[in-house]
Amino acid sequence: MAQTGRPLSPHLQVYKWQVQMVTSILHRATGIVLAVGSLLLVWGLAAVAAGPEAFATFTDCAGSPLGMVVLFGWTLAFFYHLANGIRHLVQDTGTGYSIPAFVRSSWLSIIVSIVLTVAVWAYVLAGGHA
Amino acid sequence: MSRDLRNPLARARGLGSAKEGVSHWMLQRVTALGLVFLTVWFVVTVLGLMHSDYATARATLAKPWNAVLLAALLITMFRHAVLGLQVVIEDYVHTRWLEVVSLVLIKFIAVLAALAGVLAVLRVALGS
Numbered sequence: 001m002a003q004t005g006r007p008l009s010p011h012l013q014v015y016k017w018q019v020q021m022v023t024s025i026l027h028r029a030t031g032i033v034l035a036v037g038s039l040l041l042v043w044g045l046a047a048v049a050a051g052p053e054a055f056a057t058f059t060d061c062a063g064s065p066l067g068m069v070v071l072f073g074w075t076l077a078f079f080y081h082l083a084n085g086i087r088h089l090v091q092d093t094g095t096g097y098s099i100p101a102f103v104r105s106s107w108l109s110i111i112v113s114i115v116l117t118v119a120v121w122a123y124v125l126a127g128g129h130a
Numbered sequence: 131m132s133r134d135l136r137n138p139l140a141r142a143r144g145l146g147s148a149k150e151g152v153s154h155w156m157l158q159r160v161t162a163l164g165l166v167f168l169t170v171w172f173v174v175t176v177l178g179l180m181h182s183d184y185a186t187a188r189a190t191l192a193k194p195w196n197a198v199l200l201a202a203l204l205i206t207m208f209r210h211a212v213l214g215l216q217v218v219i220e221d222y223v224h225t226r227w228l229e230v231v232s233l234v235l236i237k238f239i240a241v242l243a244a245l246a247g248v249l250a251v252l253r254v255a256l257g258s
Binding site for chain 2: 039053
């Protein structure tokens, strides 16, 4: 595309922020996060294949404070992309396009992803005892 | 009044200006649907393995069904990731050479990562 210096659609600076914009942007952002995270998954699998020492290095990194922060962000990104992805699949059937339904399902994606993330981390921090 | 300005042959082929029809759109949805099941299965499996030792983790991954689902997850996930990243790059990278380089680079990385992941699963499953 030619670089003209003119403002580009969709002119975010003149829009009032709405939840549908946030869910749309977050879907892309979490998609990018998950794409990078999938490389870490390959690292984990390669560590299992390589042997106990490599696996210990991997679990030490995953269990470190930084590793826990990354895993928490990954969990949130995953559940958000999952919930909002299912929302998009439902919308692909042509349903839920009225503005109130659209706003409602946007909030549902956000709330469901937070609830599932909290549930998983409550389970993890309780030491795996549900 | 219905008027179609397209060539009748182009309309019959139904491939549009990108020459691939709806294949990108459809593959993104089909991989997404597969990932709904595969990723939830994977998260549940990993949570079940939490705090387990190396031998248990390895034995779990080595079970035939787990190995098959894991390989399916890796291939589906990286295919879906490339489809999604491709659209992001096409939308936001406005310098043509950078756009093309990025589009090729994500495909190379995804193929290598998927192959490395599947090889790791096979090594565990076949016990070598």
